[in-house]
Structure formats: structure tokens, C-alpha cells
Amino acid sequence: MTRRGDRPLRQGFRTASDGASAVEFALIAPVFLLLVFGAIAYGLYFGAAHSVQQLAADAARAAVAGLSDPERDALARRFIAANGDSYVLIRGALLDIDTVPGTADPDQFIVRLTYDASHLPIWNLYAPLPLPGERTITFSSTIRHGGV
Numbered sequence: 001m002t003r004r005g006d007r008p009l010r011q012g013f014r015t016a017s018d019g020a021s022a023v024e025f026a027l028i029a030p031v032f033l034l035l036v037f038g039a040i041a042y043g044l045y046f047g048a049a050h051s052v053q054q055l056a057a058d059a060a061r062a063a064v065a066g067l068s069d070p071e072r073d074a075l076a077r078r079f080i081a082a083n084g085d086s087y088v089l090i091r092g093a094l095l096d097i098d099t100v101p102g103t104a105d106p107d108q109f110i111v112r113l114t115y116d117a118s119h120l121p122i123w124n125l126y127a128p129l130p131l132p133g134e135r136t137i138t139f140s141s142t143i144r145h146g147g148v
Contacts (some may be wrong), residue, residue: 062086
């Protein structure tokens with residue numbers, strides 16, 4: 001290898017750049033992959049959480065049509081049974097619904113959904129990846145009787 005005529009190119013250990021890209025990639029790749037997989041994992045978890053929240057709100061809206069608390073409960077449960085599987089990242093069989101008349105305000109009706117998110121693929125990712133602490137997602141939505 002020559003440069004500028006016939007003078008031989010002398011490279012010492014400190015000035016050699018052969019393989020520098022491979023070394024840099026080896027140093028940066030694990031951190032980069034950890035960030036990418038972390039973003040994917042939290043994206044899936046937050047997507048499922050958003051679906052549970054939206055499903056609770058939609059079930060509460062469906063329950064507004066009921067004239068009594070048992071009728072509101074039946075409407076909310078029917079809505080969840082019919083539409084639970086159609087929400088993103090949600091399996092209807094893993095949803096648990098709890099409806100309660102408002103305790104602080106008797107004119108309120110609360111629909112509370114609990115979802116077992118342990119089936120999401122994020123729990124099988126690389127162990128050092130910091131994952132959400134809870135495998136259960138819970139959201140509630142409150143409506144007023146008669147839609148008032």
C-alpha cells in the first residue's frame with residue numbers, strides 16, 4: 001500500500017482505522033436494540049391500555065340507555081361481550097367487567113374494566129428490558145343517570 005509516489009504507508013496501532021466501524025457497531029448496537037425493543041414493548045402495553053380505556057368509555061356510553069342500574073349493567077356487559085374482541089390488542093375473554101352505582105353521587109354509574117395483559121408478547125422480551133410493573137390493566141368510566 002503506497003501513498004504519494006512510492007513511499008510506504010506506515011500505520012501504527014493508534015492510527016489504524018481498519019475495523020473501527022465494526023467496533024463502534026458492537027458498542028452501540030446493544031444500547032440501540034434495547035431502546036428499540038423498549039419502545040416497541042411500551043407501545044404495545046400503552047396500546048392495550050388505551051383500548052381498555054376506550055372500551056370502558058364505550059360500554060359506559062352504551063349503559064346510558066338503561067333506566068335502572070340492573071339494566072345499565074346488562075347493557076354494559078352485552079356491549080363488552082359483543083365488541084371486546086374488536087379492540088386493538090384486546091382479547092375479550094380476558095376482560096372482567098364490574099359495574100357499580102356511584103357511591104359518592106347516587107346519580108352516577110361506574111363501569112370498571114380489568115384486563116389481564118399477561119398474554120402480550122412484551123413479557124417474553126430480553127430480561128434486562130425495563131417493562132411495566134403491572135400485568136393487569138384497569139380503567140373505569142363514569143356516566144350520569146339519564147345522560148345528564
